[in-house]
Amino acid sequence: MIRKPTSKEARKPNMREAILAAAEELFAINGFNAVSVRDIAHAAGANPGSVTYHFKTKDGLLLEIYRRHCGPMNLRRSELLAAARRVRDLQDRLEAIVRAYVVPAFTSGSDLAGGGARFTRLRAVMSAEGNEVARKIIAQTFDDTSHAFIDAIHDSLPHIPRTDIVWRSHFLLGALYYSLVTPDRVSRLSRGEADGGDAASAIEQLVQATVAAFQAPPLDHAAPARRRPVVSSKT
Amino acid sequence: MIRKPTSKEARKPNMREAILAAAEELFAINGFNAVSVRDIAHAAGANPGSVTYHFKTKDGLLLEIYRRHCGPMNLRRSELLAAARRVRDLQDRLEAIVRAYVVPAFTSGSDLAGGGARFTRLRAVMSAEGNEVARKIIAQTFDDTSHAFIDAIHDSLPHIPRTDIVWRSHFLLGALYYSLVTPDRVSRLSRGEADGGDAASAIEQLVQATVAAFQAPPLDHAAPARRRPVVSSKT
């Protein structure tokens, strides 16, 4: 049976959502271990016991955050990837593919407020902390998508070995993560000329740089053809 | 007065060093907050109280790890950068500069065993966790070096705006960090064809990709000259 959604969803403060939002925010900034259940409850204006009631454990809370975002974000990526694959021009297609990977990570990957940037930052931090809950759910949720992107890129760059493409897409994710983790560093190093927190700039810069990286000549593992500049490594 | 170093340094178990090494290892893998002083002491075969004796606090221990590595690593980077700057050919010089930035992060940045990769991974994790102690010492230790590298790259790529170079070197560091944090992901996504843990591969791949990224055409902030492929963002 379907009750009128307005009177139910709108009126209630919906503590569950508030807790999720607060946890997401705090985890994304400080990491999983540095944030206590009490911190989260306080930030959400809830009682510590309420967190246990809704999510049973702290791990369960993190798990629910992932469940909330992974689906929509993956879906959006798939849609954008499918559209990108239909681009005729090979150069344009590559850029469209990269964009399809990057954009959902910055903009809202779901209908939740604040957008996907926070969740992507959360993923970056969890990955750095080696969080087990995150590791498991990520591997089983994003690896398919990652393979799809790698395949698509490989299709538009047939002369580049798959191995190289894997490395370069790995670098892309690392750059993406780091841009969300310490945007202030960009502002600082550019002496205020660039705003590291500006998502639009980050996306454009990242796409431009990454497309060029993908197009770099392949590494010939057998015989290094090009003379390599030698730098003294004496101490 | 100088006592014979063999009888003094070699014979003693040197708990202080063991604690430092254990802490570095554990922090780099699990993050700062997830590792307890007792964990460190146990891994080093020491008593928890001994950690307090040598480093006063847990923060002090982390600080000492940074102090131990930052100097040598910065020095080595400066040397390599100076050598790279003397490379005549502009293309080769750019590659040498990037290499001067990347290599010390992977190989031993100091004379300590295990090499700088562990310390670089530690930095990556601390950065993700937003660790205050690390943030402070990093900003005051590495920003000068970072600026020097940015300037050097700018010199060899005069037609690229400094802002773009800052972004791209930021991406470089992010890719570098991520390669050290989750090397297994490379192995997994390449279906075993690449070994993400192999430092030599990582360095070559990273250098090659990054050089290409730096050489990408600049982003014209005023008027986007090139037609940009549009991808439907309908849901």
Add this chain to the structure above:
DNA sequence: ATGTGATTTGTACTATCGTACAAAAGATCA
């Protein structure tokens, strides 16, 4: 050998952690 300073050990203290659980409060419908 012995005294002295450096180091290691063992233990204890307080704070805070995740979580459990009973009671209170609120919502829903006959």
Add this chain to the structure above:
DNA sequence: TGATCTTTTGTACGATAGTACAAATCACAT
């Protein structure tokens, strides 16, 4: 209204955290 289910609150418990500190031990010059 009263019964029933859901949600929130308050409190408590055991575990573990960082750190302090006195006692024990070690290294070594005299």
